[in-house]
Structure formats: structure tokens, C-alpha cells
Amino acid sequence: MNYKFYFEGGQNNSYFFETVEGIIYEIIFKFTPYLFESKNIEIIENTFEFSILLNYNPNSKTPSNDKKIGATVVAIFMDFYLKRNKAISVYICDSADGKELVRKRKFDQWFLEYNDETFVKVDEILMDMENNKFPISLIISKSNPHRAEIFEAFVQLSMNNKK
Template identity: 45%
Template sequence: MSEIKSYEFYFSGTEDNRYFFVTKNDIAYEIKFKPFPYLFDSNEPFAQNTFEFVIAVFSNPNQQNLRLDSNMGITIAKIFDDFYERNNQTITIYICDTSDEKQFARERKFSRWFLAFQNENYLKTDAILLTSGEEVVPVSIIFRRDNPYKYQIMEAFEKLTDGFTHK
């Protein structure tokens, strides 16, 4: 049995705070923390520290099917740690893509990664957004437990999602 270890990753910076890594199957992933200051009211002191978390295939030269890779979760966790070390007041929102109707599979995978690799430094809350077209969109918000605005963040997130929490 192989040891679970993180892939080496590279932080390129840029406006979208991009990270890159390549898996053992030569699939390159791009992780972005895109500024998302308009999620919350701009008067909130934490609005400017809000980022949307995006996982995307950057390159798949052999057109392989994406399959379970046990090293991805720890790599994502280490990327989170790296990004939060740059600003401990960071707030991350993860909005599950609904384009292929696999949003709940994405939510489960992300939650498994979070549970497997979390430490007591982070808080995560899951909720459901209902779009104007009645589409159900799972979302998660993550921030550090020592964020001085944690109660205001939770209240603003609950207001944003109309209290539709999801377990």
C-alpha cells in the first residue's frame, strides 16, 4: 500500500491566487482562490478577505478519465494551509459546479477531504443556495477559528443562504 503524501505544488500568485500541481497520472490541476468581495455586503469588514475556491483540470494530455487519487485530498489541504498562512482572516466559499448535475458528488468529496485533513484551526459550514431557476447549489464556507469576525461571518452566511443548512 502506497503512502498518502501531497503532490508538490507551485503558487503562481496572480490576481486569482493560482496554485498548480501534477498528479501521478500526469493530470495538471489548477487551484484558484478568486477574490469574491461581493459575496457579502461591502460594508462588512471581512468582505475584502473573501475568496471563491475553484478546482479545475489545467491539462490532461492523455485524455484520461479522472479517477480517485488519494493524494489529492492532502494536496488540497496543504494548499489551503499555504493560502491561509498568507492571510489568517481569509474566508473561502466553495460553490459546487452544477453544469453536469454532479454537484452533490463534488460536495461529498470536498467534505471528505476536509474531514480527513482538517485541523482544529478551521470552521466549515455547508448550506444550500436556491437559484432563481430553482436549481439546488451546495456551498461551503471555510475560515479560521481565530478569525475576529467569525460570528459576523456566520450570521452573514446564514442570511445569504436563508438559513438552508445542509449536512
């Protein structure tokens, strides 16, 4: 069971939903054709950065452990992939507040709980110039015909980042 959501679209392919506590989340699939070094136009045209954004919290406290949130994120993910079956999603955990590992654990939990073997997820760590670490995940459909090339581009992205 998940929350009702709606697709607003726009530049970020935005989805929105509201929890029982009045918290509003935005799920985006931001087009990022520059992310991978690939000459394959299908990979370039189908690469998106996936983000889960807390848009509004009327309580200004940490949201509760609401199981419907994970189910809703997964339902949105499925809806997006129905629209773009060759989509390539890259999830980069926000680290602005130092809680990136908490976000990664939560996302990993949702993936394990709700994945019906439709998707494959590969995890890596990116580092910035100050050696701050950012968990990153690649999520694609198992039926994507360019799986091997996408995996290679993802590994290359993380390798280039560590140089």
C-alpha cells in the same frame, strides 16, 4: 504526502499541481468582496471563492481516486491561510455537468480527513431561478476574530437566495 505545488498568484491567487497521471489541477482563491452584505472592511477584503479546477487531463477520462489530490488541496489551503490568516473561503460546487453532489461528498471527505480542528466549515444550498440547487460551503479559521459576523453574513446570503 502530497504533490508538489506552486503558487502562480495573479488575479485568482492560483496554485497548480500535476498528478502522477499527468493531470493538472488549478486551485484558485478568487477575490469576491461583493459576496457578503457587510460593512466590515476586514470581511470585505478577505472574502474569496475557492475553486478546484481540472486544467488538463491527457487521458480525457475520469481521474482516479488518488489520495494525494486531497492532501495537496489541503496543503494549498493551508499555504493560502498562512499568507492571509483572516481569509474567508466560499466553495461552490460546480454543477455544469450535474456532478455537484459528488464534488461536495469528495470535498466533505477531504475536510473530515485532513482538518486538524484549525478550520470550521458550514454548508448550505443555493438555488437559482430554475430551482437548481448548488451546494456551497463556508470555510474559515477558528481563530478568525469576526467568526460570528461571518456566519451571520453567510446565513443571510443563503436566506436571500431562497426568497
